[in-house]
Amino acid sequence: MNASLLAALKHRLPDLKLSTEPGDREHFGRDWTRRWTPEPLAIAWPGSVEEVRALVRWAAESGVAIVPSGGRTGLSGGAVAAAGELVVSFDRMKQVIAFNPVDRTLTVQPGITLQAVQDAAREHGLIYPVDFAARGSCQIGGNIATNAGGIRVIRYGNTRQWVAGLKVVTGTGELLDLNRALVKNASGYDLRHLMIGSEGTLGLIVEATLLLTDPPPDSNVMVFAVPAMDALMQVFATCRAQLTVSAFEFFTDRALHHVTRHGAQRPFESDSPFYVITEFDAGSQAQQDAALAVFERCLENGWVTDGVISQSEAQARALWRLREGITESLAPHRPYKNDISVRISAVPAFLHDMQELLAREYPHFDCVWFGHIGDGNLHINVLRPEGMPDAQFISECERVTKLLCEVLEKHGGSISAEHGIGLVKKPYLDTVRSAADIALMRGIRGVLDPAGVFNPGKLFDSTPPA
Ligand code: 2HG
Ligand code: ZN
Structure with a gap:
């Protein structure tokens, strides 16, 4: 069956670059989720728009599903090909x-x-x-x-x-x-x-x-040690009021533990339960003075206990590594990921409910929190306890995600802030989108892709559950 399909494709598009090599199928059949076994039919690398069009027409006629493939750095299974799909990679179209x-x-x-x-x-x-x-x-x-x-x-x-x-x-x-x-x-x-x-x-x-836009003025990076969850948003409000902020991120001591074991430098001698990293315009003396004033104000109020301001680009990069290196440092633990959002104003109350939920439901799990707290977007990674079988770990995490959805509902949030729904969050889509929303989305999908070629099974199923 596969052989005859591929022979037909080659006949229709003789110049299309195609591979069924096991290494390619393995590489292009998965994203960073690592939960599904890659089983693509083949990988296609079109080289032009016309080739993409011809390929899609052939797939629609032949009933072959297509998984569009970017860099496959996604965390929701949106680029997984585990069911005999044709992966369409754009690696040859990158000019x-x-x-x-x-x-x-x-x-x-x-x-x-x-x-x-x-x-x-x-x-x-x-x-x-x-x-x-x-x-x-x-x-x-x-x-x-x-x-x-x-x-x-x-x-x-x-x-x-x-x-x-x-x-x-x-x-x-x-x-x-x-x-x-x-x-x-x-x-x-x-x-x-x-x-x-x-x-x-x-x-x-x-x-x-x-x-595109103009480059911002020179920037600096500050990292603060924050002693209490409630203080996080006080620090945020102070930074936002006094500085032109281009990033405001947070991470916990558990995140710091993992990222420093992975090579990042500890910012401070003593420990703290929370840390924030902020990047802000610092092209003028006045902007640099404002940053110092922010630090002093936060210190006086007890919202931070320590802080460091980058003195060079190299130091700024090293400080950023504390935040940007977290995902990679957690990867060996094959974590279950949550990427959730609430309105910025709802963050403090939401954090409390979350902390309470995770402490109750995951007392023996390593839960690592970090993310874009200035956008109301948190990443909660639950690390796989050593020796726990995959199936048990996933079902445990899915049970808690259902509870998390209730907390999100209470605070008017979303089960995906920026990673997408893909396969991983598909079971929870209906907790944040209404039945009417999903029915409309299904209708739109049917109009633009009547043969159901593109990424079937991702985001939501093409037919409603019975
Ligand atoms: C980030 O903010 C990415 O670093 C990845 O969105 C988050 O690994 C994660 O959970
Ligand atoms: Zn993120």
Whole structure:
């Protein structure tokens, strides 16, 4: 069956680069979730928009599912191919197509890494401000498909804010040119925004025009030791009132424990239950003085017990490593990940309920908290206790995630802030989206992808549960 399908594909598209090598199937069939066994039919590397269109038409006619593949750094199983799908990788489509200095846009192919986009923007004296630790491996097509967030959302917003135009191939092989990078465009539904965050279920992004902006003034980084959970938001309010903040992140002593064992330098001699890291404009003496004043104010009020301000770019990078290195340092424990959000104003009450829930339900588990607290977005990683079988660990975590959904419901939050729903959070989608919402999403998916080719089984099932 597989052999005849692939023979038919090769016959239709003789120049398409394809592989069924076990190493490729293993590599391209999974993302960072590592929960599913990769079982793709094959990997395809189209080299042009026309090849993508032809490939999609063939898949729709042949009933073959497609898993769009970016850098596969996702944490929700959105890029997993565990059911005989054809993985479509954009590794061969990674060029900068154009830079427009007047529009201040960069037009790129989907397979370009975030790092390469940032570098290309800098070559023109501008920045692409979306940023996160996976920048070297993740691809812009995947960033857009998941509306990726990251560490500077507090200042610059999510990926959505930076997408001026998109070209997308739908499930019938049609090519849509969405918004034409216009600043103003009041000509009906903005389908570009429907594509952003659709997790590869509505179309394949084959080109994106990204907005760029001016680089910020020089910045500094401060890390504070915070003695109590309640003080976190006091520190945040003080920083935000006095400084131009571009990042405000937190992590706990457990996160520090893991990241320092993984090579990061301890910031302070003594321990603290919480830490925050903030990046702020420090181009002028007045801005630097303001940072010192923030530190003193927080110290006087007992909101922080220690602090360090970067004195060089190298030190800023070393401090960032404390936060950016956490995910990698936890990876050997194959954690169960939660990526949740509440409104910023709900963070203090939510933190209390969460702490209480986790202490009650996971007394013997190592739960590591960190994240973008300035955006109301927390990452809670539950580490797999040594020796606990996979199935037991997952079912234990899923039981607690159901309880977590109740807490989220109470505080009006979301089960996914920036990682997407994919396969991992699919069972909980209906706790944060209404039945009417999901029915509408299902309808939209059916219109754009009538044969159900794109990422079936991800986000929600194409037919409602009986
Ligand atoms: C981060 O903020 C990423 O570092 C990964 O979103 C979060 O590993 C995680 O849970
Ligand atoms: Zn994050």
